[in-house]
Amino acid sequence: MTIETALEALRSLPGARLTKTRAARQAHGENETHFPPAPPHAVVFPETTGDVSEILKICNTHGCPVTAFGAGTSLEGHHLPVRGGISLDTSRMNRVLRINTEDMDATVQPGVTREDLNTRLRATGLFFPVDPGANATLGGMAATRASGTTAVRYGTMRENVLALEAVLADGRIVRTGTRARKSSAGYDLTRLLVGSEGTLAILTELTVRLQGQPEAISAATCRFPSVEDAVNTVITTIQSGLPMARIELVDEMMVRGFNLHQGSDLPEAPHLFLEFHGSEAGVAEQAESFGSLARDFGAAGFRWTTHSEDRSALWRMRHQAHLATRALNPSRRVLSTDVCVPISRLAEAVKTAQTDSRALGLTCTIVGHVGDGNFHCGVLIDPGDPDETSRADTFSDKLAKLALNLGGTVTGEHGIGLGKRKYMHAEHGDAVAIMRMLKSALDPSGILNPGKLLPDAD
């Protein structure tokens, strides 16, 4: 029962396509944030569900850890094989299996990225709405319950995955859910696997909801005297029932980063960036209604457009928040937080984050999916400066605890992975015991992504 005996057996399995090259191991042990590298012993490249099943049977027999790898864009180190074993790379499971235009759904293998899928959908009049910014795989997005700028309108992966095929730790293949839009038939295994971060099963097929491409899209921007004014505008807009497709807060430091990175000249004040989807008349009416609401809260510089170039430029800017944060000090790396709070407490949370980061002498940008109460602080850190790193950790820790005190969560969309395990007891209390029961029931040998999501046993 060792990893080495598992690797021997996998080498004889054609469907594993096992490689142990240094380059492959290194590439699968890297991450985009601040976690130390953790290369696997080997990498496998299955192409079919059957391949995954055979791989898991071998790994389960020999107690070899299995960590799924999609596009490697996780911000919480989900794909890092911290206990060694194999990295199960889904890049060859990249087929769009079926697009149902009448039912507005698609069935894909887990290695299909959201941009791949949307490219395939372009001629159908449909699109897949969940947009985390990065070109992640749909398997990875489902595993982390990802969302992004459009969740306020279209929901997260929780709402957009209809059905799954998955392989259990012992190699059994199961299907959960159906293509029907709703069901009351038994335990919701689909929602149990969405967000399970590869710790309960390996996803091998996903059926996702699609949306009709809107007839018209309008985008709007305006600035506010304070973050509170911006957030109060958001609350009022939501209560009014205006169907926003995106509503993003950008704080004054983030604006400075955009100006540096993009050469723009936005006034350094809190901004909202919005998008509306609907009919030509509808999106015009919605943008104007929003503008008049916003002016009641002191908004200035209100502009809206339906021109696609202007809209694209706006969202390109927004999606480059990470690079724009680095533009404030190119020698630093970025630590990204991810709290999500009830929207009535959002202004308080954002103001506290600004105050705390300044008090700790940190440079910090804030962007937020404020329609959901979710925002990210981008804290610049020099990994070689233990004092700065420690102050950044203090900041991140205070913010996580504040979010819990305000009735929120430590992670709105990035997931627990490695970095947030220490908050599981604080967020879930005794419910962590239930999660451990579920993990033990479904993965008794503990081979699936060990060291993630659940804290180490007490």
Add this chain to the structure above:
Amino acid sequence: MTIETALEALRSLPGARLTKTRAARQAHGENETHFPPAPPHAVVFPETTGDVSEILKICNTHGCPVTAFGAGTSLEGHHLPVRGGISLDTSRMNRVLRINTEDMDATVQPGVTREDLNTRLRATGLFFPVDPGANATLGGMAATRASGTTAVRYGTMRENVLALEAVLADGRIVRTGTRARKSSAGYDLTRLLVGSEGTLAILTELTVRLQGQPEAISAATCRFPSVEDAVNTVITTIQSGLPMARIELVDEMMVRGFNLHQGSDLPEAPHLFLEFHGSEAGVAEQAESFGSLARDFGAAGFRWTTHSEDRSALWRMRHQAHLATRALNPSRRVLSTDVCVPISRLAEAVKTAQTDSRALGLTCTIVGHVGDGNFHCGVLIDPGDPDETSRADTFSDKLAKLALNLGGTVTGEHGIGLGKRKYMHAEHGDAVAIMRMLKSALDPSGILNPGKLLPDAD
């Protein structure tokens, strides 16, 4: 370890408020459909989560079955204590604990009904949108993952329950989820408990999403030459992105029932009933857009209104489908089916249901939440006529299997309960084994609503 020793212990527990009167036992053993009565040994009336916890500790120790009882409106016998033991009546857990207008959520005890909650919300400008027709309790609606006419716009209980407090079989109290709109923090225990039909835990507190009362509402009706034309109109309307709040199919036999029951004079043809929520200009535009789409599919008699009396009359008629079905033959009872299929297969499913019911000599009405692909056949049966009952069973069985063949589910919103257990293997295959693992992990003694949801072990 007997039920009697549990009852002895419960009698000494003030929070149990135990009663064994014949009237209480009978009332808790009845149902609205065709299942035989199944009275509990006794009924308890807890008022607090602590009461529920103490009750469950006793029942778990003594192996006494516990079946939760809300308003008793289940159509699949969920609340029937088929293995005896106690009925845990939540009617005294009927407090609205908190309404957050800024966050648009409310926290309630499980015995609050949806009408109670909406009455409390009237002055706030908010409403709770899930509407199964019956005035069910929110605890029961969550337990069965209920939905109804508005799911096409606002989702089901799956999307509208943010957080839960629940008591496990052994009396432990846990909280799942938070008031944040989204989270990626670990396994989705909230969604695991929603739809678990009281078999994994007893829900003691629910936090639900609210919606802003729309500024304006329009309702529309029209008739079609055929069910296919009506369904094709629905598919095109959804693809066009028109944000319908309700879209209901009524077949020609159901129209006959309405005419008999209500004294109306609608032409006996398939109809669609719709509702739009939005701004004054928006709902007018949406109704007109729908009308012009529908005419392309042969719609006639298109009418729309924003008058609240006319709208109320329309939905009162729709919600009396059960009584209107009985009006076709007042001596009969009604068996209600609940399949849900991908919308591209909906016309085929509805047509087959009409053809099969006629071929079997049954009187059958059809109403459907067609935006979701979910429809109900109301089959008239004389419980004293074994031949008719057997033909109704044959019909229901064929329809369930057809739905599975079409990629759908045997139950869109009523739940498995007693009546649909026989289809669990056909719908879920090996995933039933996972459900059994979850049940064993969370309720090892099997005291929670035994005999429901899962089929008996092979």
